[in-house]
Amino acid sequence: MSALSKRTVIIATAVVVAAGGGTAVALSRSGSDGTPKTNAAADATRTVTTTPAPPTTSAAPSATDSATSTATPGMSGSPTPTAATPTSGASGASGDPGAFADDGTTPLTQFPSLVKFSQALAGSSHVVTTIDPKYQSAAASAVSAKPLSAMVVLQADTGKILAMASNGPADLAYHAARAPGSTFKVVTAEALLRGGLTPSSPAPCPEKDKNYPITNDETSTVNLQATLRWGFVHSCNTSFTGLFDQAANTPVSQESTTYFGLNQPWDLGLGATLYGVDGGATANVPQAKGQDFAAELFGQGAITMAPLNMASVAATVDAGQFHQPFLVPGTTATAHAQPLNGTVDADLKSMMREAVTEGTASGSFGSVSPPVSAKTGTAQANGGEDSWMIAFQGDVAVACLVEDGGYGDKAAGPEIAAMLNAANGR
Structure with a gap:
């Protein structure tokens, strides 16, 4: 941080x-x-x-x-x-x-x-402020389940911050600078889809990458007949690193800025600053080459995010357009991005929903109603594993980080499910 x-x-x-x-x-x-x-x-x-x-x-x-x-x-x-x-x-x-x-x-x-x-x-x-007491109370209660938990809830089609809650450092929700793990595959998938691939494009999932010392979070995640959709839904790292050449044609650093509003200072109503970066860093997603670029394809390498940033990624998919998050109504946005391609956005929505119905997020949201779309993340950090989850339900988008919490569906996912259930009176 x-x-x-x-x-x-x-x-x-x-x-x-x-x-x-x-x-x-x-x-x-x-x-x-x-x-x-x-x-x-x-x-x-x-x-x-x-x-x-x-x-x-x-x-x-x-x-x-x-x-x-x-x-x-x-x-x-x-x-x-x-x-x-x-x-x-x-x-x-x-x-x-x-x-x-x-x-x-x-x-x-x-x-x-x-x-x-x-x-x-x-x-x-x-x-x-834009804080909604219903969501703030639900988020604060949800993150109390695990130490070093943080959550941000946004109204997807406006960027309003409905809740920010931390169980640990008071600013963990917006100033954590942690690798987002496989939640970032949403951005990588957008780049690949906009670059010409489809969800049905081949994306084999071997145990190890053929060029770099990169493996999957779970060694059982192997499917040599996998498609991009399968690799996303089951969160296969090597499905994404195997598409290195195609991804290099549409760098994720560039996509992060152009379509997700990252790598730009945001003004929440407090003055413009860059959230979710280490001290002195100039981008959430730095330009990278070789093995560093391969690592960025699944949310590792030099990428650093806070729940605030990743909630915005989920909101961008939900709304089809980046809306800079803000805390004070009337704030003029300092960050801007282009709308997502309609077909690409529909594919991302479909794959995030399938991550819940048949993929890595099924344990957290399988029984949550109304339906939830999500993406899990597990990030290597300081010798441990951070648990991440991003999700949206209706026009509400959310991200949760649990430092050293393990798999995304193990810690961060249940906290989001608890927040949504509480906010919906369930």
Whole structure:
């Protein structure tokens, strides 16, 4: 994970109840000169000011927090560290400091992975976020199942961040810089399909790659008659590395930028920065050659992602178009991408659904309703294996990472299933 200096900014919280009856969080702060900042964007809402609540620590502190936790990046518009003056007024309906009015859910500052975002939201005294209490509560509960878990939930057709939750370092959901493993085969498959292959194109799955010391996650994953569809659904690494020459004609680094909005700074409402990269890196998916390029075809090599990035990959397939994720409504996107080819997108949707009905994601989502489409990932990291899963259901896209959690369907998948079931009232 990137090593960035920590900030300590204590804010005073307020609650905004939208005119349409929904709930959203607003933040009250003083400017660097000590004067209150205002924001006309909140004028259409009714403000309920509450007693300030200082940022909390992670719900499940870990021994790795002090060593691996990363702070909110230095962004344009980030505040000068100050302690905000407590505000006075009525508390929310739940009676808790900073609580959402009328719905009794946990306030933004008490969700571990959102603490640093609440610290960094600058430039106004009322900032309404896109966080949906239903999904945030469900995600926070789901990641409590495993240490070092993180999840991001997006509205696929808009890019709205509905939830970000971490069980471990507070910013694991958006600043983890980990290899995404086979979840990245979604991007590789898009490149191969756009380059002229079809799901029925031959993609043999031997035990070992013929050119490089690359094997499959499970030695039982062997099928010399495999197609691209089979290799994707059953997550065969050598099916993808065997297509090295075809993939080289459409480099995944280029595809990541052009169609998935990666390798570009995103502005979530905090200023533009590059998420999911190691400190000093300039791309999520660097250009690579030889064995490094072969490794990138199945999400290893120098690729680094956070759940935020991979949730966006799932959302791009779901919506057929990249929409830059954002936390603050009205934020102007700084990253852009071209729409996916319609046939290619339909093929990706079909293969992700088959990964659930007959492939590596069947254990997590086989009984989840409404239907889910997904892709598993298992990534080698620091001598262990990270568990990844990306998925979408309706217009909701999600990614989950469980560091050192093993196979994607073992740890990350069940957490997403739990979140979806809870959010759907199941």
